[in-house]
Every structure is written in structure tokens, then in C-alpha cells.
Amino acid sequence: MKEVKEVIVETDNVGKRIDVFLNESLAEMSRSQIQKLVEEGKIKVNEKEIKSNYKVRLNDKIQIFIPEPVKLEVKAENIDIEILYEDDYLAVVNKPQGMVVHPAAGNYTGTLVNALLAKCKTLSSINGVIRPGIVHRIDKDTSGVLVIAKNDIAHRSLAEQIKEHSVKRIYIALTEGVIKKDAGTIETLIGRHPIERKKMAVLQKNGRHAITHFRVLERFKENTLIEARLETGRTHQIRVHMSYLGHPLVGDPVYGHKRQKIKLSGQALHAKTLGFIHPYSGEYMEFSSQLPEYFEELIKKLRNQK
Incomplete structure (x- = not known):
């Protein structure tokens, strides 16, 4: 079932763009997410669709129709990656330029994580379904060495070393x-x-x-x-x-x-x-x-x- 949030505009916020106002009012939503919902007609003011540049008025009743979350599933893929070292606790890989480290919106295949799921029997679960084993990242177009944690104890140790x-x-x-x-x-x-x-x-x-x-x-x-x-x-x-x-x-x-x-x-x-x-x-x-x-x-x- 879709979640519907309702917000009423008060005096202090009159004249603000709706995407700015909602970004300030709803901490859990980014401005880009709000703009996307506006484009999709999932944000209405006084039961009417509006644009992102709409400026809110006193006592406007804003409804935000939040879509149900998509169940994420990251699949193992037989992608060739260079493993520099591997034992029961961690792996060290050489990521090629052009490969994304982990799946993200609109990009759920061809990543290092997809490759790792096919190569490693276990990966740490600390970063959830999307980023299993990922302790640190490098950008898509940056190549080079990354360490991967195979269990949560190894992950915590490596993450603490990075923090320190x-x-x-x-x-x-x-x-x-x-x-x-x-x-x-x-x-x-x-x-x-x-x-x-x-x-x-x-x-x-x-x-x-x-x-x-x-x-x-x-x-x-x-x-x-x-x-x-x-x-x-x-x-x-x-x-x-x-x-x-x-x-x-x-x-x-x-x-x-x-x-x-x-x-x-x-x-x-x-x-x-x-x-x-x-x-x-x-x-x-x-x-x-x-x-x-x-x-x-x-x-x-x-x-x-x-």
C-alpha cells in the first residue's frame, strides 16, 4: 500500500519553491527525489498536480504519494576480475577503469559486487544487499586496489582501520x-x-x-x-x-x-x-x-x- 504524507504550509514558508520547502520539511527525502515525484504527478497541492518551481502559499495542503519500495535483488554475474589475494576472511581485487563498485539506482548489473557474488562464497553483510563486502570504494573511472571483507568481523576491523x-x-x-x-x-x-x-x-x-x-x-x-x-x-x-x-x-x-x-x-x-x-x-x-x-x-x- 502506498504511503501518503500531508503537509500544510504555514506563514514562515510562504513563497518558497515546493521542492525546496519539502526538502526542508521532509528530512528523509532529497530534493532530486522530490522533483522526480513532482514530475510523476505524485505530489499534489490542493489535489492538483504542480511543477517543481511552484511557490507555496499559506494553508496549501500538500499531498506526497510515496511509491512502495522496490525489492532489491543483486545477482551474481560471471564477470572476469583480477583477484590479487584471497583467504577465508578477505579478498584484494584490482578494479578496472569503468566498473562501478556496487549497484545503485538505474545500475544494478555489471558492477564489482555482481562479480564478487559469483567469485566468493561469503561476503560481509554490514552494508546490506547492495554493498556486500564493500569496506571502501573508488570511483567508476578510477582503477586499482580494493579490499573486500568476507565476514562482518573482518569488515569491522578494516573499517576501523580506515576510520583511524x-x-x-x-x-x-x-x-x-x-x-x-x-x-x-x-x-x-x-x-x-x-x-x-x-x-x-x-x-x-x-x-x-x-x-x-x-x-x-x-x-x-x-x-x-x-x-x-x-x-x-x-x-x-x-x-x-x-x-x-x-x-x-x-x-x-x-x-x-x-x-x-x-x-x-x-x-x-x-x-x-x-x-x-x-x-x-x-x-x-x-x-x-x-x-x-x-x-x-x-x-x-x-x-x-x-
């Missing part, structure tokens, strides 16, 4: 422009962009503490190859921090320059090294993976242009 910033995470990235400093540390607050809600941004307040250490590996005519070490792990952290420095990652469709000379299908970013304490043995383990072929070829091309 004791996990070694080193990335290789190619930036726009030539970075003059040989090394540096970027320390800021990172949070959701105040206007473009799909982006993250460096904020002056209300963000989460974020620290990235970088050093230059090689300089080219118009680009720089760097090693970036994460001390914290905020969403899009390296991409946001390098853009903040004025050196966004080559190929970055979100934080990069609008006109990029080098055309890529996504940012040139590779999670090269991952080190952590094994949840059961207490042994320190470290894994590295080679740069993907497209990245190696790009570096060779830039060397030839020097």
Missing part, C-alpha cells in the same frame, strides 16, 4: 598543468557543493576534514604525474583537492577544465597501493597493482612530446 587513518592508500594521478612544488600537503574541509549537489567542494565550514599528501613523480610539457597519499578518505578527495590547487586531473569530467586537450573517458587516477593489518592474523599486508594500459600509453606519449 591507519590504512596505507597511495594513488597515481596525471594532472593538468605543471606543478612547481616537488611535494606538498593539502588540508581542507570537503563537503557537498552548495549549488551543484552531485559535486563535492572545498568548503570554509560544515565540511569534513580532508588531508592529501602529494609528490611529483614526473613533469611533462603541460602535465604532471604525481603520487597522492590519502590520510583521510572523503568522496572524490584527490579529484577535489587537485582541482582546488588549480591542477585538476586529466580527463576528469566533473572537476576538470571544460576544454581538455587530452581526451579520456574518465579521470587519470589509479589506486596503486593498499596496506592494512589483517583482521585475524594481525600481520601487515600490502598490495600494489600496475597502471592500466591506457595510463601507461598516455605517459609514453607525453614523454615523447618533451
Whole structure:
């Protein structure tokens, strides 16, 4: 049975756009979810359909018809993935560029989780049906090393290590422009962009503490190859921090320059090294993976242009 919520507009909110007003009034719903419901005719004002830019009036009676939740089922798929290490407690994989880590709205197949369900007999349940075994993530177009938990005890241990910033995470990235400093540390607050809600941004307040250490590996005519070490792990952290420095990652469709000379299908970013304490043995383990072929070829091309 569909759930119907009713909201009456009071004096303090008169004149607000309905999507803004409902986003403030209903903490459990995002503005994009509200806009989608408006488009589908599932939000009515005084029993009439409206548009997202409708400005609410005093005593407007707003009805929100919330659809029944879709039962989610993630299926195992026989997708070839590179497993760098595996035991009874965890697995370490090398995720290719272009693969999404876990299913999300509109994208329930072809993900790393779909592949893992076919490869591993058990996965931790802490993150539910959609993200079994997933302790940390990297973006779709970022390649590299990820650790997967096979049970909840391993998951909690690894998650705690990430929270305490004791996990070694080193990335290789190619930036726009030539970075003059040989090394540096970027320390800021990172949070959701105040206007473009799909982006993250460096904020002056209300963000989460974020620290990235970088050093230059090689300089080219118009680009720089760097090693970036994460001390914290905020969403899009390296991409946001390098853009903040004025050196966004080559190929970055979100934080990069609008006109990029080098055309890529996504940012040139590779999670090269991952080190952590094994949840059961207490042994320190470290894994590295080679740069993907497209990245190696790009570096060779830039060397030839020097």
C-alpha cells in the first residue's frame, strides 16, 4: 500500500519553491527525489498536480504519494576480475577503469559486487544487499586496489582501520598543468557543493576534514604525474583537492577544465597501493597493482612530446 504524507504550509514558508520547502520539511527525502515525484504527478497541492518551481502559499495542503519500495535483488554475474589475494576472511581485487563498485539506482548489473557474488562464497553483510563486502570504494573511472571483507568481523576491523587513518592508500594521478612544488600537503574541509549537489567542494565550514599528501613523480610539457597519499578518505578527495590547487586531473569530467586537450573517458587516477593489518592474523599486508594500459600509453606519449 502506498504511503501518503500531508503537509500544510504555514506563514514562515510562504513563497518558497515546493521542492525546496519539502526538502526542508521532509528530512528523509532529497530534493532530486522530490522533483522526480513532482514530475510523476505524485505530489499534489490542493489535489492538483504542480511543477517543481511552484511557490507555496499559506494553508496549501500538500499531498506526497510515496511509491512502495522496490525489492532489491543483486545477482551474481560471471564477470572476469583480477583477484590479487584471497583467504577465508578477505579478498584484494584490482578494479578496472569503468566498473562501478556496487549497484545503485538505474545500475544494478555489471558492477564489482555482481562479480564478487559469483567469485566468493561469503561476503560481509554490514552494508546490506547492495554493498556486500564493500569496506571502501573508488570511483567508476578510477582503477586499482580494493579490499573486500568476507565476514562482518573482518569488515569491522578494516573499517576501523580506515576510520583511524591507519590504512596505507597511495594513488597515481596525471594532472593538468605543471606543478612547481616537488611535494606538498593539502588540508581542507570537503563537503557537498552548495549549488551543484552531485559535486563535492572545498568548503570554509560544515565540511569534513580532508588531508592529501602529494609528490611529483614526473613533469611533462603541460602535465604532471604525481603520487597522492590519502590520510583521510572523503568522496572524490584527490579529484577535489587537485582541482582546488588549480591542477585538476586529466580527463576528469566533473572537476576538470571544460576544454581538455587530452581526451579520456574518465579521470587519470589509479589506486596503486593498499596496506592494512589483517583482521585475524594481525600481520601487515600490502598490495600494489600496475597502471592500466591506457595510463601507461598516455605517459609514453607525453614523454615523447618533451
